[in-house]
Amino acid sequence: MVVSIIATGWGAVSPAGWTAAELSAVMVKGEALPVEEFVRQGTTKTLRARKVPKPAARQAYLAHPRLRRTSPISSFAMSAALEAIGADRALIEKGELRLGVVFCVMSGCVNYSRRFYDEVLREPATASPLVFPETVFNAPASHLAALLGATGINYTLVGDPGMFLQGLAQAAQWLQRGQVDACVVVSAEESDWLTVEASALFEPDVVVSEGAGAIYLKNGDAGSVALEAVTDGFSFNDRASRTLAATQMQTELSQTGSADWLCDSRTGSVKEDFAESEAWSSAMMPRWSVKKVLGESFAAASAWQCVLACERLASGAAKSAAHVSVVGCNQQAIGARWVKA
């Protein structure tokens, strides 16, 4: 779909830190962040992950009654969304701006799900009723709405990393139809030994990470970056169709215009990256691969890609247009075109 929606803010939480600026800074440096190694209790397996560092100070939003006991994924989502929304938060809280929320996720609230299910297996009669609701996919989106007092449309979308771009398209549709005045699109993931072990079954060399990314979209012309296009989501079922889907996405994205910067979703694994590398083999523009530096954080990583596109365009490092390419792990290839507004 072709759209023209302004991004007026963006935010990120990543192993680089709790802001989009820190995310951008480590990508400019281009060196892979250190990896934390740990052994899961009861096993001899060494697991590797990149974790979000502890914040310098406790975030003010954690004082909200909803967020006192919340899991990392919700905290990451809040921080990124609030950074993206910026000063408009006051308008939303006063009910002067109709906010739509799209929250995109792949692994979801893994820590609390594991903890709750462990309690169930040990003794269901004492499994915590406080933990269970936090296991539901839409808990972070609900907390965000509660924090802001937003009563409008709010979707949680589940899928592979490409879902964040589908979320952007969804937000653009709501804005174009006048259903909302603004929309924040957020992705967040939290790491856990469960996701690290699960991921290692498929890509043992890829380091799992965690964090969140958010983009705040509005109609109008008051902003420096615009979302100009999101391609169709090209679904795939196997390795061969994944390569085809990546090529279809690249073709459709390239047809929207040329770009002077590309951010792709390659992880550094030759096998995993084959489809995307093939699709963009003739691309000549400067290119970043965020997962090679920060790790695989699934839905959050595709949000980081878009945040970086906005950062590069806003700073002038990318002059006119930036492309984001996401070839997901097991669902779809999808791309987005960001332009200088």
Add this chain to the structure above:
Amino acid sequence: MGMVTGLGAGKEINEAGFREGKTAFSPVTFFDVSKQRVKTAAQAEVPGQSPSKRIMPKQWRRMDRASRLLFIAAEEAWEQAGWQSGERLPMVLGTTSGGMNRGEAFYRQAITTPEKSHGQATRVVQYQAQRQVLDIVEALGFSGPVTLIANACASGGNAIGQAFEMIRYGDAERVLTGGYDGLCQLVFSGFDSLQALSTTTCRPFDAQRDGLALGEGAAVLTLESLESAQSRGAKILGEVVGYGAATDSHHLTQPHPQGDAALKSMEEATRVAGITPEQVGYINAHGTGTPMNDGAEAHAISRWAGEHAAKMRVSSTKASIGHLLGAAGSVEAVICLQALAGQWLPPMRGTQTADPACKFELVREAAAAKLEYALSNSFGFGGANATVIFRRWS
């Protein structure tokens, strides 16, 4: 359209069951409930062998319980619609827990035999909702973007609403939509831990109600624009005419006592449909049977209907098949369409003394009725609220 619930597989079996006021509850057999407060649910019969040539036996064995339910409903809808393989179609589905049974199995093996990984990769794949749905897409032979809405128990309603909007705004001619969820230990135990499950009988809107009953199933609808349906001579089963969604920020698991967001959702749906409340002949309520939900929804319906509240006819078919979570909104959509097509009111047996907050008529026996519009409410954890309005096709 296609559906499978604890009453059986297929829309005719379900319609007959609802007309007779059957209930589908039985002791839970496929995971351990011996230490739970509640030990029953409306379990669906899930075939052990692939019921279709479209799914190979090996693939069926790999599929999660929820995937199997989804396939059964999707194939029924696909065959009735007469859509052709090879098309590029969007699919919009709702679910709350996807392939959680596979996720549970992964976790159990990870903690009991952590050094063994046999079968774990398949469990990871089948746990993920997007893979479950793409298996169905492949089996039916079409392609296209997949959208999975996980708005807790409003997911099925949101999915149909989203599909409706895609067609309404010209973004698609046809959309396969619906919802699915299979029973699983984590979710069953979760509702039990909240003491949200009824230890007696699920009695929506009863003054003495004490909780919900869980169920499982799926429903799939083939939505298409009127032009598209008429141009190919399709048999039209009904119309989707309105959709509203709103967020309740009162509490993570409890609705605002006066049902503010539910009211907003219903008002938006009627606005989109271009109708007034008195034109709605039947409401399939969210009606879980919990004290909190039914009280809030009763207030919302009464406020929405205003002076016409006393004439509203309301039931919750969860009394028969339990709460199907992410499938609830889609299953209840099919029930609304059946009610409109057959001009009858789906009953809710078990409810004896109406909650005083109910200013409307509770439908307790199946009855013939003249219906032009039916409304379906779906609400969920996190304050997700969705309302869809259907119209009889004539």
